[in-house]
Amino acid sequence: MTAVSDNYGAIPPAVPSETATTSGTALSEHSGGQAPVLRVREMTKRRDESSSESDYLFYDVNFDLHENEVLVVRGPSGVGKTTILRCIAQLTPHEAGICSLATKGDVFRTPLQLGTPVWRADVMYVPQRPAQLAGTPLDFVDMVNSFKVQAEREHYDPIEIAEDWGIAPELWDKKWPELSGGEQQRIALAVALSCDPKVLLLDEPTSALDPQATAMVEDTLAQRTCIWITHDDLQAKRIASRTLTIRPDATYEVV
């Protein structure tokens, strides 16, 4: 097997996640006054960005995300769950709203201040499945590491992370189409985790997994600071510190 990089180490020990203590207001201090990691303010998006007449997908969404918190995103299909994650990741434009990330000295910086590549490395969107990728997962790791922003950072070993989720190291040498949906999903997640972003934006990260693999992935991801879309009520109960619900009338609630 090809070496992926020489600055990889083992994934750090799990940090116990905090228990949510508050409900109701979106801006509530869920963790006893602990400073947030990510702030989202006035996030607003029209269904059709080219028309000022278009109705809103979501309007004036505000919340803070704290360290080791899992904010679950719920709502019916098509309501805008993926879109809001992509807006936060600066992958999709939005009509109004601003996000900021805690940096050294608890100074909050916007994507403009940090630069989009740094923002996307720190606030990383992970799609349900990897896009149609050429080559093998190892080629994908090499590509990710070739990005300037990633080349300057330490990484954990994605093969080791995925091995804990039942992915044999040999699979990293296979072509993407030769992998099952569940294998692709775990490998893409492991690559994201190996980059150690401050915030993970997870779009149904276990949708292709069986219950056993789901439990293993949940155990790892629930220790992280993340925003996590799921349609699974039981999963939401297991992992949620708080829940952001987007409604079809573009209103929302964080509880």
Ligand SMILES: Nc1ncnc2c1ncn2[C@@H]1O[C@H](COP(=O)(O)OP(=O)(O)OP(=O)(O)O)[C@@H](O)[C@H]1O
């Ligand atoms: N690339 C796109 N261009 C135009 N419209 C889009 C695009 N992607 C999504 N939409 C539309 O935006 C709306 C919200 O889509 P989004 O994927 O955010 O919903 P969702 O809540 O994540 O749905 P699901 O639960 O089915 O994944 C939908 O009406 C969808 O058709």
